[in-house]
Amino acid sequence: MENHRNFSGNTLGNNATVNQGNFAHITVNTNTSNADKSFLQEISKTDPFYDKKRILTLKGPLLWESFSWILRHQQFNEWRHTKESGVLWIKGDPGKGKTMLLCGIVEDFEQNSQSENLSYFFCQATDYRINTAAAIVGGLIKSLLKRHPRLLSRVRENYEDHLKDQLDGANALVILCDIFETTTNDLELTDVICVVDALDECIKDCSHLLNLIIKTSGHVKWLLSSRNEKDIEKMLDQVPQKRILELKQNAERISTSIDAYIRHHIHEIEALKDDEQLQAKALDILKGKAQGTFLWVALVIEQLHETDHGTWKMCWKRYRKI
Known part of the structure; x- marks a missing residue:
């Protein structure tokens, strides 16, 4: 008899050790195959992990003081720790820091052993790659399946023939929603959490995405952020287990967060180094001028970072008048 065995797929688990007869043990590397990687690339042209990283690079470091208040908020913790699924909708006006709040929440999930069945997506209306329902659903699938190679292989085997020339056509969203439901209903996954930032910036098929959220809210915990839009509110009213966290009602907490953001950057501006006055x-x-809005502060600080000490006194006089 030949002293070899053939293995395929990911039936052994990652980096399994095989002992056969008198032969030395062999480590079998069954990490994500090229076929699985290609499948993920078809599902989503972007990677939510790097989208989040890009956001933090552009907006600056994620400050604990600027988002930690939400981790202590009653409504957030009721949603986070309940055994039931459902939706938590964080809504607020532009520039209130919703995206950084969700970045902070995702980071906290990942640092507290809640990342195994976590997926997230950061939508942006001005970027065609990440402003449609198909992009969002595809990104959520990719985010989940990357963490579960065995499930990824099963899903690929079931769907790869259906994807040929379909994800660029009219059936793309239907297929992706079907894959999402199959994935989140798999017995390998429990306590699935899906985070979608800037839902209002989904400029194509947002209502279809909301229908998927409503349909799966019985077994998926959804965390959403958006502006306070009536169409979104009306559809989310169909979710029995829905919680709303209104940023307008947390103005004092947001103001404290903005103050912490300002203090951090004031000490980082080169033109202000060693000048306490x-x-x-x-x-x-x-x-005094922030008025509870991160956006204005961020724009001003960006300009001040580019201002030398010699012209800074004229700048602060101008900003004082704005």
């Missing part, structure tokens, strides 16, 4: 003036001006 200018730092104090800048802090007062920015806090």
Whole structure:
């Protein structure tokens, strides 16, 4: 008899050790195959992990003081720790820091052993790659399946023949929603959490995405953020287990977060280094003009980072008048 065995797929688990007769043990590497990687690339042209990383690179470091308040919020913790699924909708006006809040929540999930069945997506209306329902659903599938190679192989085997020339056509969203439901209903997954930021910036088929959210809210925990839009509210009213966290009702917490954001950046602006008087003036001006909005502060700080010390005094006088 020949002293060899053939193995295929991922039936052994990753990096399994095989002992056969008197032969030395062999480590079998069954990590994600090229076929599985190609399948994921078809499902989603972007990777939510790197989208989040890009956001944090552009917006600056994620400050604990700027988002940690939500981790102590009653409505958030009721949603987070309940055994039931459902939807938590964080809604608020533009520039209130919703995206950074969700980045912080995702980071906290990942640091507290809640990442195994976590998927997330950051939507952006100005980027065609990430502003449609198909892109969002595909990104969520990719985010989940990357964490579960065995499930990925099973899903690929079931669907790869259906994907040929379909994900660029009219049936793309229907197929992706079917894959999403199959994936999240798999017995290998429990306590699935899906996070979608800026739902209002989904400019194509948002209602279909909301229908998927409603349909799966019985076995998936959804965390959504968006502006306060009536169409979204009307559809989410169909979810029995729905919680709403209104940023307008948490204005004091957001103001404290903005103050922490300002203090951090004031000390990072090169033109203000070693000048406590200018730092104090800048802090007062920015806090006074922020009006509970991160966006204005971020734009001003970006300009101040590019301003040298010699012209800074003229700048703070101009911003004081804005």
